[in-house]
Amino acid sequence: MIAAGNNISRLHVEGTDDQHSIIHLLQRNGITFDPPPVDIHVEGNDSRLIEAIPVAIKAAKNRSVGFVIDIDTTPTDRWAAIRNKVRSIAGDFPSLTNSLPTEPSQTGTIIEIPEITSHVGFWLMPDNRMHGGKLENLLDTLVTPGDPLRSIAEIAANQSRLYGAEFAPQDQIKATLHTWLAWQKEPGRPYGTAIKARYFGNNSPVAIDFVSWFKLLFAIK
Amino acid sequence: MLDSLHILNYRCFREFRLNKLARVNLLLGKNNSGKTAILEAIMLLATRGDPGMLFQISQRRQDELVYLQAVPGVPLIDFGQFVHGRLTTTSDSGFCISPQLGMRGIRFAIEPLGKQTQRETLPTDLRLPPPDSILRIGPVSDTGFDGETFVWPIGKSGAILFPPNRFPEHPQSGWGASQHVMYLGPGLPTSQELGSMWSFLQKTRGLEQRVYEIVRLMAPDIEDIVFPPAGSEAVFRGAILVGVAGEQNRIPLGNFGDGVRHLLQLAIAICSVAQGGILLLDEIENGLHYSLMPQLWKAIIQAAGERDIQIFAATHSNDCVDALARIAGESSDISTQVAAHQIDNHLSKGISFSGDEIRIAVEHEIEVR
Structure with missing residues (x-):
């Protein structure tokens, strides 16, 4: 197995957008990645991430392990799927039978597994409660409030449908943000670089909550 | 096939359980995590407590055999090496290995001298000093020893005061295709x-x-x-x-x-x-x-x-x-058919x-x- 450094903790994320956005957001909030304090591992998609949960937790003796996943549909469904995966290893770690709360915490969930001196954390993008939410919704909160380009981008994205644009309704926010990014000083930067270039801010309430959850889970000062 | 293993007081393990054993099992862990000790425990269980196995194990781990000045050249088994912590003659001294807690396992127990029954004769070698306590080996269940047991003399230092090359044939021992x-x-x-x-x-x-x-x-x-x-x-x-x-x-x-x-x-x-x-x-x-x-x-x-x-x-x-x-x-x-088990003697399973x-x-x- 590819060792991400023998004792380094890991954060599992869905895609490379999540990975880069998170790394740059954390760096904008004072966390250095040289060397990376945590291995941020891309799973590819939500099903793969959820599939990995039981084994990733089991293998996390004396470490922390975190999971960032888009809510996508309804928060309750997503959380139920996660709870099932966690409960599936309660036979090995009895403390897990009831330690995961029935609802995700709004500031990110962290539980302890005393049997293996570990902590497990879950963050449902963007804010642990939004129906139909994803990474882009968190990034949206980092756009300067009142930025006119953001309003025009949304209008343009809406109007594009009249001209045959094919993106799905749930991807509206993605279309809007990418449109907005197309109009920045360096047009078309991907999310991570755009955060670094300060097109996005770094301290909306939900971003601050995310950074705090990360620091608490991985014991970073 | 063993489904599980329960170890009490053996070497680095105070208590340790292995569950969900498969046909082919990988034991993983750093050096000194106790992997070899687990293999030894299985050997002792599978050979029903053959003391000759204690000798084989000591031979493989270098520097575990002891020699007394009184009889130079006669290697003796240092039983203390096998027991977690210090060797004493209190009632729970010694170690125990079973497929599951309470199920018929093998116990190696230290008992005070004199606890052997009248029928039991302690095998002795006159060249060696008199024993300080006895080692009783035999099958055990919930309620204690449960079946035929064997007794051996143990010295104050924990050495088994009997030359291993004279151990009588144990029912389970012996090489061969069987x-x-x-x-x-x-x-x-x-x-x-x-x-x-x-x-x-x-x-x-x-x-x-x-x-x-x-x-x-x-x-x-x-x-x-x-x-x-x-x-x-x-x-x-x-x-x-x-x-x-x-x-x-x-x-x-x-x-x-x-x-x-x-x-x-x-x-x-x-x-x-x-x-x-x-x-x-x-x-x-x-x-x-x-x-x-x-x-x-x-x-x-x-x-x-x-x-x-x-x-x-x-x-x-x-x-x-x-x-x-x-x-x-x-x-x-x-x-x-396969399973992998992380072994860490700081954990209990x-x-x-x-x-x-x-x-x-x-x-x-x-x-x-």
């Missing part, structure tokens, strides 16, 4: 060792062919293997010769890589263990190229299933685990991963070390 449990350590076997394993194997018909079949799983060109005949002193002259397809003359085993020698030893061992028996492998992947491991695992798993043997293999090689995961991923027949979980771990690059 051996119930076998241990292979790290390091390359010598031709002599291979030869004696081979000659015991030959007592039973048909096993030679099984060995060739296993070897051929990894080296398909090998047709047969000829061992030089043992002299009356079992001293080997000449090389082990390997017959290869298409070659008129057989080739000395030494001409092949270490891999074939390891494989031969493994194949002979698998065939030597009695059906229903246990094979213990301690870091035998040392010296084997990682590219050979998947086929090696396949051969081991297949042979274990056919011969109804349970295998425990201790390793700290990532390549070994990776190879096993790759095989487990290929078929669910295989993945149900092993963290077990099924064949499927091993596969998931490799796919997601999760390190199970």
Whole structure:
């Protein structure tokens, strides 16, 4: 197995957008990645991430392990799927039978597994409660409030449908943000670089909550 | 087959449980995590507490045998080395190994001198000092000793005051093709060792062919293997010769890589263990190229299933685990036969991963070390 450094903790994320956005957001909030304090591992998609949960937790003796996943549909469904995966290893770690709360915490969930001196954390993008939410919704909160380009981008994205644009309704926010990014000083930067270039801010309430959850889970000062 | 293992007070383990054992089990952990101790515990359980096994274990771990000034040259077993913590004569001293807590296991208990019954005579050697306490070995259940037990003299220092080479034959002991449990350590076997394993194997018909079949799983060109005949002193002259397809003359085993020698030893061992028996492998992947491991695992798993043997293999090689995961991923027949267990003597139980979980771990690059 590819060792991400023998004792380094890991954060599992869905895609490379999540990975880069998170790394740059954390760096904008004072966390250095040289060397990376945590291995941020891309799973590819939500099903793969959820599939990995039981084994990733089991293998996390004396470490922390975190999971960032888009809510996508309804928060309750997503959380139920996660709870099932966690409960599936309660036979090995009895403390897990009831330690995961029935609802995700709004500031990110962290539980302890005393049997293996570990902590497990879950963050449902963007804010642990939004129906139909994803990474882009968190990034949206980092756009300067009142930025006119953001309003025009949304209008343009809406109007594009009249001209045959094919993106799905749930991807509206993605279309809007990418449109907005197309109009920045360096047009078309991907999310991570755009955060670094300060097109996005770094301290909306939900971003601050995310950074705090990360620091608490991985014991970073 | 063992489903689980429960250890009390053995070496570095105060208490330790291993659950969800499969047919082929990988034991993972750093050096000094207790992997070898677990293999030893299984050996002691499988040989029903044969004290000769204590001697074999002490021999393998260097510097564990003790010698008394009174009788120089007579190695004695230092029982204290086997017990977790300090040796005392209190009622829960000694150690216990069972398939499950409460189920019929084997207990090695220290008792005060005089606790032996009238019928029990303590075997003694007049050259050695008188004992300080007694070691009682026997089957145990919920309520204590439960069956025939044997007693041995123990000195103040914890040494068993009886020369190991005079231990009487234990019901489960003895080499031969009917051996119930076998241990292979790290390091390359010598031709002599291979030869004696081979000659015991030959007592039973048909096993030679099984060995060739296993070897051929990894080296398909090998047709047969000829061992030089043992002299009356079992001293080997000449090389082990390997017959290869298409070659008129057989080739000395030494001409092949270490891999074939390891494989031969493994194949002979698998065939030597009695059906229903246990094979213990301690870091035998040392010296084997990682590219050979998947086929090696396949051969081991297949042979274990056919011969109804349970295998425990201790390793700290990532390549070994990776190879096993790759095989487990290929078929669910295989993945149900294997499990990996993380051993850590600071915890009270092993963290077990099924064949499927091993596969998931490799796919997601999760390190199970």
